[in-house]
Amino acid sequence: MSKKILIMAGGTGGHIFPALTIAKELSKRGAIVEWLGGSDSMESSLVPNHEVKFNGVFTSGIRGKKLITVIRALFLLSFGFVQTIIVFIRYRPNAVIGMGGYASGIGGLIAKIFFIPLFLHEQNTIPGSTNKLLSKISTLNFQAFDNSFDEGVKAITTGNPILFKPQSKQIPSEVKNLLILGGSLGAKKINETIPQISSSFNIWHQTGKSHFDEVKAFYNSSNHPQAKIESFINNMDEAYAWADVVVCRAGAMTVSELIATETIAILIPFPYAIDDHQTINAQYLSKKEAGILIDEKNLTPEVIDEVISQLSPEKLMRMNKNLGLLKVQYPERLIVDYLLN
Numbered sequence: 001m002s003k004k005i006l007i008m009a010g011g012t013g014g015h016i017f018p019a020l021t022i023a024k025e026l027s028k029r030g031a032i033v034e035w036l037g038g039s040d041s042m043e044s045s046l047v048p049n050h051e052v053k054f055n056g057v058f059t060s061g062i063r064g065k066k067l068i069t070v071i072r073a074l075f076l077l078s079f080g081f082v083q084t085i086i087v088f089i090r091y092r093p094n095a096v097i098g099m100g101g102y103a104s105g106i107g108g109l110i111a112k113i114f115f116i117p118l119f120l121h122e123q124n125t126i127p128g129s130t131n132k133l134l135s136k137i138s139t140l141n142f143q144a145f146d147n148s149f150d151e152g153v154k155a156i157t158t159g160n161p162i163l164f165k166p167q168s169k170q171i172p173s174e175v176k177n178l179l180i181l182g183g184s185l186g187a188k189k190i191n192e193t194i195p196q197i198s199s200s201f202n203i204w205h206q207t208g209k210s211h212f213d214e215v216k217a218f219y220n221s222s223n224h225p226q227a228k229i230e231s232f233i234n235n236m237d238e239a240y241a242w243a244d245v246v247v248c249r250a251g252a253m254t255v256s257e258l259i260a261t262e263t264i265a266i267l268i269p270f271p272y273a274i275d276d277h278q279t280i281n282a283q284y285l286s287k288k289e290a291g292i293l294i295d296e297k298n299l300t301p302e303v304i305d306e307v308i309s310q311l312s313p314e315k316l317m318r319m320n321k322n323l324g325l326l327k328v329q330y331p332e333r334l335i336v337d338y339l340l341n
Helices: 013-028 042-050 067-091 102-113 129-134 188-196 209-220 236-242 252-261 274-286 301-309 313-326 331-340
Strands: 004-009 032-038 053-057 095-100 118-122 140-143 155-157 177-181 202-206 228-230 245-248 264-267
Touching (some): 004 067, 013 252, 032 102, 042 053, 053 067, 102 129, 177 236, 209 228, 252 274, 264 301
Parallel strands (some): 032 053
């Protein structure tokens, strides 16, 4: 009889996309998969497109909110709690996995009440509030990066599952192709800085939808009018295979994609992320000489030119090797092995 697995994830792409990869692997192995998430959220529109039954419940954030907002949030969470119980009674999962987000928190508590094995996956170097609390009562925890969870918490390092299959690539002996990733919403400082660099590279720049016209204008009046500019890149496997070096933010999934594709990057952490977790993510690579960290306040065209000029063939080879040492093969397969067995 097929096992029934409930995936609990939502709020951000960093929670959703690795969960979709796990769902795909579960389905491939004959498991029945359903999803628990926010009823009016990113996952509510994304998940059904991947042929996974979606169960939407009311969710709301509490952290750092005003009193009236907290009261409203508690009401919604109470209602969501009841909705989640109904999902568990109807579906009766054999195991649940929480990826983070508010629905994951509610579902994790109910899983323990119903004596259902609870697994967690943490995508960042610093666990989010939900996973930090649930890790004390979970059956087993998966972490993308070593030492994310506190000592005493049972955790296995699996890496982050990614939706695309990395292409093979050669170690660059020099930097010719520069890939710029501003994230789905763009990164204003990166978008303004890169068109001004003086070094001559082939540039592929992902701007984010709201920044596309502005960045295109920057390049038209720059030394790089032939730059390839896109608001969003669909074929990320090709982009990473093409790139000698990437300039990007340091979200957990971006760092995981860099490791999986063994791509050297200049990381510019988003300075206003909760708990400054992007800086910690970037340090995970920079401290192992597997990436280069530049604080946004220090980001200038001259700094980018200088950093890239120092990437000798020997340094490029050494950084590539260090990335390879961090790589975990097929994280989704490892996670699903535990979920099903």
